[in-house]
Amino acid sequence: MKKVLAFIDVVDGQPGEIGYELLDFARQAAPEAELVAVGAGPQAALEGLAGADRALWTVADGYRPDLVGEVLTAAIVAEQPDLVLVGSTAVGMDAGTYAAAKSGYASIAYVRSLEPLDGSLAAQSVILGGKMVARVAVPDRTVLQVLAGAGSAERGRVPGRPAQVGTLAEPAAKASFEGFGRPEAQDVDITRHDVLVSVGRGIGDASNIELAEELAEALGGVVSSSRPVVDAGWLPKARQVGKSGNKVKPKVYLALGISGAPEHLEGMRDAACIIAVNTDPAAPIFEVAHYGVVDDVLDFIPALTESLRVRQG
Amino acid sequence: MRIAVVMKLVPDVVEELVLSEDGKRLERGDIALKANEFDEQALEQALLLKESSGAELTVIAAETGDVDEMLYTALAKGADRALKLVGDGLQDGIWNAQYAGILVDVIADVGADAVLTGVQANDDLDGQLATWLAAGLGWSFATVVSGVEAAGESLIAKKEFAGGLTANLRLPLPAVLGIQASPEPPRYAPISRVRQIMKTQSLEEREVTAPAGSITVLSLRPPEKTGGAEMIEGDVQAKAARIAEVLAQQGI
Ligand SMILES: Cc1cc2nc3c(=O)[nH]c(=O)nc-3n(C[C@H](O)[C@H](O)[C@H](O)COP(=O)(O)OP(=O)(O)OC[C@H]3O[C@@H](n4cnc5c(N)ncnc54)[C@H](O)[C@@H]3O)c2cc1C
Ligand SMILES: Nc1ncnc2c1ncn2[C@@H]1O[C@H](COP(=O)(O)O)[C@@H](O)[C@H]1O
Numbered sequence: 001m002k003k004v005l006a007f008i009d010v011v012d013g014q015p016g017e018i019g020y021e022l023l024d025f026a027r028q029a030a031p032e033a034e035l036v037a038v039g040a041g042p043q044a045a046l047e048g049l050a051g052a053d054r055a056l057w058t059v060a061d062g063y064r065p066d067l068v069g070e071v072l073t074a075a076i077v078a079e080q081p082d083l084v085l086v087g088s089t090a091v092g093m094d095a096g097t098y099a100a101a102k103s104g105y106a107s108i109a110y111v112r113s114l115e116p117l118d119g120s121l122a123a124q125s126v127i128l129g130g131k132m133v134a135r136v137a138v139p140d141r142t143v144l145q146v147l148a149g150a151g152s153a154e155r156g157r158v159p160g161r162p163a164q165v166g167t168l169a170e171p172a173a174k175a176s177f178e179g180f181g182r183p184e185a186q187d188v189d190i191t192r193h194d195v196l197v198s199v200g201r202g203i204g205d206a207s208n209i210e211l212a213e214e215l216a217e218a219l220g221g222v223v224s225s226s227r228p229v230v231d232a233g234w235l236p237k238a239r240q241v242g243k244s245g246n247k248v249k250p251k252v253y254l255a256l257g258i259s260g261a262p263e264h265l266e267g268m269r270d271a272a273c274i275i276a277v278n279t280d281p282a283a284p285i286f287e288v289a290h291y292g293v294v295d296d297v298l299d300f301i302p303a304l305t306e307s308l309r310v311r312q313g
Numbered sequence: 314m315r316i317a318v319v320m321k322l323v324p325d326v327v328e329e330l331v332l333s334e335d336g337k338r339l340e341r342g343d344i345a346l347k348a349n350e351f352d353e354q355a356l357e358q359a360l361l362l363k364e365s366s367g368a369e370l371t372v373i374a375a376e377t378g379d380v381d382e383m384l385y386t387a388l389a390k391g392a393d394r395a396l397k398l399v400g401d402g403l404q405d406g407i408w409n410a411q412y413a414g415i416l417v418d419v420i421a422d423v424g425a426d427a428v429l430t431g432v433q434a435n436d437d438l439d440g441q442l443a444t445w446l447a448a449g450l451g452w453s454f455a456t457v458v459s460g461v462e463a464a465g466e467s468l469i470a471k472k473e474f475a476g477g478l479t480a481n482l483r484l485p486l487p488a489v490l491g492i493q494a495s496p497e498p499p500r501y502a503p504i505s506r507v508r509q510i511m512k513t514q515s516l517e518e519r520e521v522t523a524p525a526g527s528i529t530v531l532s533l534r535p536p537e538k539t540g541g542a543e544m545i546e547g548d549v550q551a552k553a554a555r556i557a558e559v560l561a562q563q564g565i
Contacts, residue, residue, distance in 0.1 A: 011474050063480045065455045065472070069444070090457040090474045093432070093491070097409075097440030101448030106527050107410070107440035122531060128435050129326040132339075135531040136438065145440065174453035176483045178469070183477030195565055219565055231354075231494045237477055244457070244473050244493070252563055259326075273563050275556060276542060280327060284536070291559055292542030293552050303553035311557055 001030040001121075003081040005056075007072055008049065009091040010041030011063060012180055015048065017153040018087035018146075023051045025151030026085055029114045029121070033082070037162060038075040040068055040170075050160035058168045062177030063091075069098035070171035076103040076143075078168075083121075084143040088262075090244070092145055100143035108136050109145040110262065129261045130284030148243070148266045186238035188222050194251040195221025198241055198268070199229055202257015202278065202297050206234040211301040212256065218308040224248065226258045242267035257297045260285030277301075314368040314463060314486070317425035318359045318392070319416060319442065320352040322378040323434045330535075337530045341406055346378040351431025357495035358461055359429050360391050366463035369393050371423050375412060377403050381516065382507070389502035389510045396423070400521045407523050409437055413445035414524040420450065425487070427468060432457050432491040439528045443491030453484040456491030 004026045008019035019039070026035050037052035039045065040060040049055060056079070058071045072095045076084060086096035088110060100107035110125045112133075121138040126147060138144070190196060197216040203209065212223045223239065230240045241248050243263040253271035258264060260276070260283055268274070269288050276289035277300050286292045293300060324330060328345035332338070356372065363370045372387040374380040375398040384395040398415060407415075420428060428450075433441050447454030459479075460471035468488050472480045484490075545552045 011480075012478065016475070063472075064482065066447075066453055069448075069454075090472065093441055093456040094444065094454070097444035098448045098454070100440060101410070101413075101445055107445075108528070109437055109440045117531075125438055126536070127438055128324055128330065131326050131330060131535060132533050133536050134438055134533050137529040137531055139527075139529075143440075174485050175455065178481040178483055181471065181479040181481060219560065221565075227494075228350075232498050240477075244475060246476060252560065252565055273559075274542075275559065282535070286542045286544075287536060287539060289542035291556065292544045293556065294544070295549055295552060299549045300553060303549045304556055307550075307553040307557040308560070311561065 001033045001082045003036065003079060004030050004033045005036050005038050005075055005079060005081040005084045006052065007084065007086045007092065007095055008037050008039035008045065009087050009089055010039055010045045011091060013042050013045065015041070015045045016087065016089060016091070018089050018148055020048065020153040020156035021148065021151035022085045022087060022146060022156070023049065023151070024153070024156030025146055027051070028151065030083065036079060036081070038072060040071045046161045046165060048157045048159060049162050051156055051158035052162045054164040054166065055162040056166045056168050058170050060170055064173040064175040064177055065094035066175050067171060067173040068095040069102070070173065071168060072099035073102040074168055074171060076105060082140055086143060086145050088145045088147045096143050096145045106139045106142040108138065108142060110147055111144045112147045112150050114138070126262050129259055130265070131282065147262060149269070183238065186236060188238065190222060190224045190239055190241065191246050191248050193222050195219045196224045196248060196250045197221055197254045197256065198224040198226070198258060199256050200226040200258030201228045203229065204298065206232070208298060209234055211298070215301050215305045218305050226264050255285050255289065256301060258285055259283050260288065314366060314427055315423065315425045316359045316362060316368045316370050316427045316429060317420055317423050318352070318356050318370065318372045318387070319428060319430040320356065320372060320374045320383060321349050321412065321434060322346040322380060322383065323349045323436050326435060332533060336532050336534065338533055341378065341404065348383045349431045349434040351433060351492060353499045354495045355429040355431050355492035356387055356390065357497060357499040358492050360500070361495065361497060362461060362463055363391065371396055371425065373398065373416070373419060375403050375407065375415065375521070377406050384516050385511050386502050386507050388514055389507045390500055395516045397516045397518050398521045399518050400523065402523055408439045408526040408528055409442040409445050410439050411523040411526050412442055413449045415521045416446060417449045419519065419521070427486060428489045429492055432493040438530070441491060443489050447489040450487070450489065452487045452489050454489040455482050455484060457493045458490050459494040460496050461490060
């Protein structure tokens with residue numbers, strides 16, 4: 001492997017953690033390869049990317065999906081790398097497959113690790129809601145969408161800019177950017193609580209949220225949730241944990257009727273103690289949980305609330 | 314505006330996942346398939362656009378399993394046309410690059426100027442359909458979209474990032490959108506209405522040939538157990554009592 005491109009996510013002027021993770025991931029997978037960071041954003045976003053040998057950068061503001069797709073395509077065409085790494089993020093989803101299609105590269109998504117395979121590589125991809133891992137041969141010239149957490153941002157972040165920074169002209173974009181929308185302040189900030197009682201689709205219905213509220217009260221915590229619960233309108237967006245919600249790190253995380261899709265795990269896997277309750281013994285949430293209960297949450301939640309009340313007298 | 318919603322069947326992961334003998338894929342005949350949940354969100358978003366701006370709505374699905382009910386349900390919810398793509402090899406499942414390869418011509422024939430599909434599906438091993446399609450068609454696009462409004466010759470799309478940050482994007486038509494969530498939860502079509510539609514309306518069919526797929530799966534298997542959780546046994550009271558004890562040990 002001679003050359004690897006790592007695409008650096010930049011949103012609202014800020015590089016995301018995933019960019020540093022990709023630099024580390026690339027060094028682990030192909031230590032001998034030249035590593036080129038590619039991205040679109042302000043020059044300041046290059047700080048911390050000194051771990052890359054070079055950067056190829058487009059100075060751009062705002063955010064346009066086709067712009068990031070075209071920047072990555074142009075970089076691939078110019079550099080002809082063996083491997084391209086893109087984060088499995090809202091930005092990577094715009095850039096990755098699009099650039100693969102435009103440049104004739106192969107595309108493999110949801111990659112959590114790479115392993116050697118007869119002088120080449122195989123990717124391990126987490127699919128089917130986390131229930132299966134596919135080993136996929138990585139052809140020469142492939143774009144990989146890498147899951148958050150596959151590399152270490154701490155190792156990947158090196159102070160300073162890459163030794164060499166080349167510029168890529170801003171490509172024409174069809175989309176225009178009309179501004180960012182910021183989340184409204186909410187009464188409850190789930191990132192600041194020690195105990196989260198988190199409910200998923202398994203809670204069944206809006207009226208059952210009350211059971212979780214009672215449990216949270218008994219525990220001195222607050223109710224959070226997976227995405228479908230928010231999409232159904234049962235809880236406000238500020239309560240959502242995961243990729244497109246909040247990243248949380250409470251002392252205790254109760255996952256009640258949550259399957260454990262990678263997008264959810266991304267937001268809570270660092271919790272100190274994870275307790276999962278699910279009717280499906282094969283639910284992927286049990287892979288990251290410290291304690292697991294196979295049961296119906298509608299039976300279990302009231303039973304736990306009752307147990308706590310008894311203990312508390 | 315003419316909107317096409319592209320849907321696909323995916324393995325229902327709550328049901329048992331049966332592997333083929335060579336261990337490289339799911340045994341499609343022995344597993345439950347269902348509509349990709351994000352495609353249902355895309356359909357709902359398209360129905361809302363139709364209601365607000367009078368768009369014509371065609372729902373498209375390749376016959377990678379029994380798609381009739383999914384398509385009739387879309388008609389019952391308010392889609393104008395339903396197009397079933399049929400052909401050899403589809404029943405084994407196709408990768409998204411293949412699906413996009415088929416769809417480029419189909420979408421031109423339908424005359425769509427906006428294509429909505431789910432942001433992802435649980436079996437998108439070769440990348441997401443919306444971006445394969447956007448590249449294939451050469452249209453403007455956005456993925457991870459949770460709200461779309463018609464604005465003359467453009468669509469205004471709300472794209473989501475982490476932490477609740479969103480971007481408002483103006484996408485000139487024609488455009489492809491990968492829908493994460495519709496502003497309203499997907500509507501429900503009563504079974505009686507679906508049955509009635511089955512009697513009064515029919516699915517259009519079109520013969521297609523899938524291009525070759527580019528992905529080589531070496532093996533497919535459940536994740537290796539990495540320690541995993543301590544599983545608590547007993548009746549529900551006993552389990553609750555044990556978890557209460559664990560919480561007490563955590564100082565809660
Ligand atoms: C770009 C993108 C971003 C995303 N961002 C997020 C995010 O930020 N957060 C997030 O959570 N998801 C996110 N998702 C969605 C994610 O892929 C999953 O769809 C979601 O996490 C599933 O939520 P769930 O576990 O509640 O539902 P499901 O996967 O449907 O799981 C429900 C679980 O409940 C169990 N169950 C059912 N009934 C009961 C019962 N009575 N008692 C006990 N258990 C029961 C079932 O066995 C199942 O395991 C994102 C997806 C995309 C594409
Ligand atoms: N999206 C998909 N979901 C499930 N199976 C698929 C999917 N796409 C392709 N397959 C099957 O997986 C097989 C593996 O690819 P191949 O190695 O080309 O035989 C394909 O031929 C299909 O039968």
